[in-house]
Amino acid sequence: MTMVRFSKKIEYALGTLQFLGMNPNEFYSARELSEILNIPYEFLSKTLAKLAKSKILNSNFGTKGGYQLSVNPKELKFSQILSALDEPINVVECVYGDEDICERSSICMIKTPMFQLQSKINELISSTTLEDLLNFADKSTIQNSEQKVKQVLG
Amino acid sequence: MTMVRFSKKIEYALGTLQFLGMNPNEFYSARELSEILNIPYEFLSKTLAKLAKSKILNSNFGTKGGYQLSVNPKELKFSQILSALDEPINVVECVYGDEDICERSSICMIKTPMFQLQSKINELISSTTLEDLLNFADKSTIQNSEQKVKQVLG
DNA sequence: TGAAATTCCGATTATTTTAATCGGATTTTA
DNA sequence: TAAAATCCGATTAAAATAATCGGAATTTCA
Numbered sequence: 001m002t003m004v005r006f007s008k009k010i011e012y013a014l015g016t017l018q019f020l021g022m023n024p025n026e027f028y029s030a031r032e033l034s035e036i037l038n039i040p041y042e043f044l045s046k047t048l049a050k051l052a053k054s055k056i057l058n059s060n061f062g063t064k065g066g067y068q069l070s071v072n073p074k075e076l077k078f079s080q081i082l083s084a085l086d087e088p089i090n091v092v093e094c095v096y097g098d099e100d101i102c103e104r105s106s107i108c109m110i111k112t113p114m115f116q117l118q119s120k121i122n123e124l125i126s127s128t129t130l131e132d133l134l135n136f137a138d139k140s141t142i143q144n145s146e147q148k149v150k151q152v153l154g
Numbered sequence: 155m156t157m158v159r160f161s162k163k164i165e166y167a168l169g170t171l172q173f174l175g176m177n178p179n180e181f182y183s184a185r186e187l188s189e190i191l192n193i194p195y196e197f198l199s200k201t202l203a204k205l206a207k208s209k210i211l212n213s214n215f216g217t218k219g220g221y222q223l224s225v226n227p228k229e230l231k232f233s234q235i236l237s238a239l240d241e242p243i244n245v246v247e248c249v250y251g252d253e254d255i256c257e258r259s260s261i262c263m264i265k266t267p268m269f270q271l272q273s274k275i276n277e278l279i280s281s282t283t284l285e286d287l288l289n290f291a292d293k294s295t296i297q298n299s300e301q302k303v304k305q306v307l308g
Numbered sequence: 309t310g311a312a313a314t315t316c317c318g319a320t321t322a323t324t325t326t327a328a329t330c331g332g333a334t335t336t337t338a
Numbered sequence: 339t340a341a342a343a344t345c346c347g348a349t350t351a352a353a354a355t356a357a358t359c360g361g362a363a364t365t366t367c368a
Binding site for chain 3: 029030031045046048049052053059060061062063064065066067
């Protein structure tokens with residue numbers, strides 16, 4: 001962290017998954033999604049590819065291709081989304097990792113307590129699902145978004 | 155985030171506060187702490203100054219000066235430590251912040267759900283205290299640390 | 309069958325953030 | 339008054355994040 005801030009990559013992924021969750025059974029291309037959601041195309045397309053590789057999205061090649069949510073929003077945990085996009089990262093480097101990685105290891109007394117905190121964070125991101133993202137979406141913003149879809153798709 | 159990782163600044167601060175919590179009623183200079191805890195002096199001294207400014211540490215000038223924990227570990231929340239070291243930072247830029255900061259604001263549907271997640275994170279870092287850090291410290295590492303203290307202070 | 313639209317893949321560049329360092333002023337002790 | 343310390347601002351170095359570039363493979367459809 002600095003404190004706790006999602007990277008743009010994650011923020012974009014969450015927004016996209018939310019959109020796809022609200023519009024299931026339909027394929028959207030990276031280009032369309034980038035225009036609808038106002039996200040840089042080159043960047044978003046890499047994120048989409050990763051989500052597809054992790055089977056969170058279905059993807060199709062070709063002119064009619066694109067992406068589609070492949071899982072039930074209720075079953076898609078934040079922790080899965082995060083692991084699809086990044087190597088697992090913990091509050092401190094040595095949690096779950098090689099202790100030799102830090103030269104302070106032998107005298108560092110925060111490892112075990114940090115392990116405890118990490119568990120709580122893991123619990124939090126495992127108990128939050130895409131469904132939560134869908135349920136709490138703000139209504140007026142949903143309307144704005146739907147208008148943008150019409151504008152982009154014509 | 156990338157995912158959730160404390161900055162070195164925070165990691166150093168936690169380790170230092172833990173050490174000072176285990177050795178109350180005594181002043182340690184930035185130089186001593188940097189040697190005992192194996193943390194770059196220049197960097198640590200800035201961190202200590204911030205903690206002192208936030209009244210988490212007592213500080214004294216001069217040759218016999220140094221730092222000392224000024225609060226009860228049970229009363230010192232992680233959230234206080236984090237705010238002492240950084241501007242408040244949230245899971246996404248717009249939470250609690252100016253919406254105009256993000257050009258996607260009008261169509262971004264994750265704001266409200268992110269607000270919910272932020273609350274849970276805030277709750278977590280408010281319910282974790284320095285005492286937790288002290289309680290869960292690993293015993294064998296404490297011994298290593300105590301040896302290091304003798305080695306440094308003679 | 310071939311042009312267009314797409315996903316996919318690797319590499320590079322630019323930007324921002326984090327980490328570390330430098331120089332020096334102020335305060336206290338002895 | 340010299341030494342040891344906190345304090346303060348600025349700069350530099352390193353690392354991580356964000357964005358871009360170039361092109362290969364796949365599918366659609368005229």
